[in-house]
Amino acid sequence: MLDLGRTFLQSVERSPHALAVVDGAQRLSYAEWYERIQRVANGLSRLGLARGDHVLVVLQNRLEMATLHWAGQFLGLVMTPLNWRAGAEEVDYCISDSQARAVVYEPVSEAAVSASPLASRLTRIAVGAAGAAGGGVIGFERLLEQAPTLPILRADSEDLSLMLYTSGTTGKPKGVRRRHRAERAAALGHVAQNLYRRGERTLGVMPLYHTMGVRSLLAMALVDGTFVCVPKFDCAAALGLIARERVTTLYLVPTLYHDLLAWRERHGADLSSVRKLGFAGAPMQDGLLRRLEDAFEPEVFVNHYGSSEVFTFAYTQEATRKAGSAGRAGINARIRVVPFGAVSPEQRLAAGAEGQIICELKGDEAFEGYSNRPEANAKAIRDGWYFTGDTGYIDGEGDLFVTGRVDDMIISGGENISPVDIESVLSLHPCVDEVAVVGLGDERWGQRVVAFVKARAATSAEELDAHCRASALLNFKRPREYVFVREIPKSPVGKILRRKLVAGEYEPLEVQ
Template sequence: MDLGTAFDYAIERYPNKIALVQDHKVLTFQQLNEEVNRLAFSLQKLGIVKRDRVMALLKNRLETVCLFWAVQKLGAIFTPINLRLSPEDTQYCINDAEPKIVVYEKFSQRSVQCAKFNERPILISLDPDEGDLSYQELISRGIGDFSSFSHNDSDDIAVMLYTSGTTGVPKGVPRYHKNEYASTMAHIIQNRYEIFDSTLGAMPLYHTMGIRSLLSMCVLNGKYVLSPDFDVRKALALLAEEKITCLYMYPSMYLELLKDPRFSDFDLSSLQKIGYAGAPMSAALTKKCFEMLKPAHFINHYGSTEIYTFTTCSNLDKKPGCAGRPGIHQKIRLVPTDGSQASSSDTIIRPGEIGEITVQAESIEAFKGYWNRPDATRKAIRNHWYHTGDLGYFDEDGDLYVVGRVDEMVISAGENIAPTEVEEVLLQHPKVWEVVVMGEEDERWGQIVAAFIVPKDSSLTAQELDQFCKQHPKLSNFKRPRKYVFVNEIPKSPSGKTLRRELRKEHLTITEL
């Protein structure tokens, strides 16, 4: 199954069902298809053919959705990038992907204009006074019943996403039609979505989570509700007004949603299924989601751009923070972090022991390698296993817990300390809002545990936190922080991941014990 065909099937099934809502503009599947056809016709006239890259530097908006589907119908490769990337990283991605067309808007205009192209693409702007052509010109020149589409094989590339790594240049991740379709079906099953469900398009469409939300609603003839700029109050209003049934977001977005002082003013009784991915969710926030959103189904989805699903957990009421069991297309294992047996399929990591999480790279959800980066592919995929760089352990039930990154493990006096274990304890202190734990070099111990704290109360002291850790029954004494750094905020990437290098530079006050 290719994505263009999946879209056509949805139109044939229920042409008059609502497909998309944005700023009170409502499009049925048939109406959406007409705009997609006009755009596809004009893109074809501009020379877009199978396997061409069409790059989007756009927010989540109607134009982005139409561009996605038009590209699928032409057999080209939808290549969205984070429009908040620096001009330097934007230029790198454009020259790496070599798109024939770049579509951008006012927000990303500077990055496009500053870029020095190896080969200049055609520039399409949403603003009528910018670029070589405007988006509206393409629509006005198109044909609504255009049907001269390319036939796509399941092994053709449908999408190329760029990973938002915290170090180094972004890496292109080509995703085949079969990857995207299988991942979408897994997403529907894992989240227990049903026909005619609806969701808020909160996750950016340059991210695998955003693509999954869009495709799920297509397959189910569901309603996809967009707001180009994610605003908590507007999101609450849309959830209530559109009676949205499903929500899939970063943990940080749930945190902002639930702490809004007017949260109780909105009727969210239609919201039944919620899920999160992209970053860990604390036990405290998990509990708050249950209490305030009252979901019938709540899932933690653990995966990546490269392989959509690793594991999922849907009993978070009993096991908050748990990553759970492998997805329906998946097999995982833990390998030693010292590399001594990393290539052996017979390696045994006993329950409770920490190892690197690896995922079978032959899954139908898995990519085959990075774009133009054979070196990075060889490092990531070894002996048919994808090395995530994440650390985890299995509990006695066989459920997976993710405890950090291989390069984030704190080793103090020869003891391995998982940052998340210390973070979960500190988050239980009533005066702590957010916390990140890292290792800091120490002449005597090799490393000491350093905790970066965003306090709820300015009266919080390092001595108070140290006493709390000493008395906590779940934290061994050697794991307690020896340094506290009080900060105003925790810097994060667009996908909600902590930017640890930046955090070290931005501390305000340091107290060492």
């Protein structure tokens, strides 16, 4: 299989004058971007960075971030991106864990990098105004000073391309190592599963420290498409870019779709260029699915279910046909559902029975284990299968339904209750904007079902309870309490942080 450097060269050779990347006023064709990427790769090489070295990158989705990612693929570096909101302690941990040789940062992440003792010992590269005072910091522009004598093309398909850090909601984040061949296979699968054509244009808003952002970047190169950088998400700016750059496809988490629609409903926006929608990162509630279908009328609407470890577990190209379904196994995957507590992948469940979702690691997109975490590997990898920690079931037609996380499962009165089922029902109430369901401690029941609701219009607990009673939701799953909140707490990539609700970290509103 081709490595990613040669993959980018394919687009340069096929479509040298096609628009490759946009960042504000900066617009580069594939030929122009390739020249810049080669200069950056040469600049990194002159700093002593070589094949197999890790480079910690703490940047937003800007042209320099995307350029560094591709330069690393040509040079054989292991790009190790980190959330630009990370603190000094996390920067230190990831430098130590990855044994990074250099760190790249910008003004928004400068304080954390400057406060990291380990970062001070590395080659430090500053983008923009960061590090302008000197102190041994190298400006990014220096990397562009000299083109290589011969083109740099030093990686092969077996080299490590990337190490992504999982969100680390419990304990330290885990490094997910991904080879060139796995990254390319995942990008090819993404192109096929989303029905991308040559020349697509996508909004580069999902962060490039997240698997969704990396996939968008690579997929556009495979189809000679355009990656429109969005350094920091803002509804007005994003919708303006969609209209101005005639973006054809969106791949976002449900939270960002929700926010875009809410802004458009108040201010208006031109969405006519967008023909393909894809979402991942979290289940999408039924109410939002319907609103997106009405707003975009997409040609294809993909529910993509995957992870950093194995990019695609399952997908469907008709997200609204069977609401809540993640479809069937991805092009490069095999999946099963096994009982909770299963130790072997052979302990399969019958159709309709809920358990843990697992995926075979022989698939082309799969990782090979976490970096320096034997205990995490022992827990997650058994007999060649990855135990995802997600709960779900496969229905009688063979479609997968993801019902939540094993850790999020509510056990009330001995019954297993999935929050996602309840959230989907409540999301269809016209007064509900967003909802998250958790289990809180209860002396009698063990846990009681509590719904945290962000309302779009005045409603009450009694009205929402009546809505649940009138639905197909089983009685024992009905919330026993409703808490109205100003916002549902979420991670930087839009995942609901249920642990914060359990811990009381939210702003309550008066009962409406």
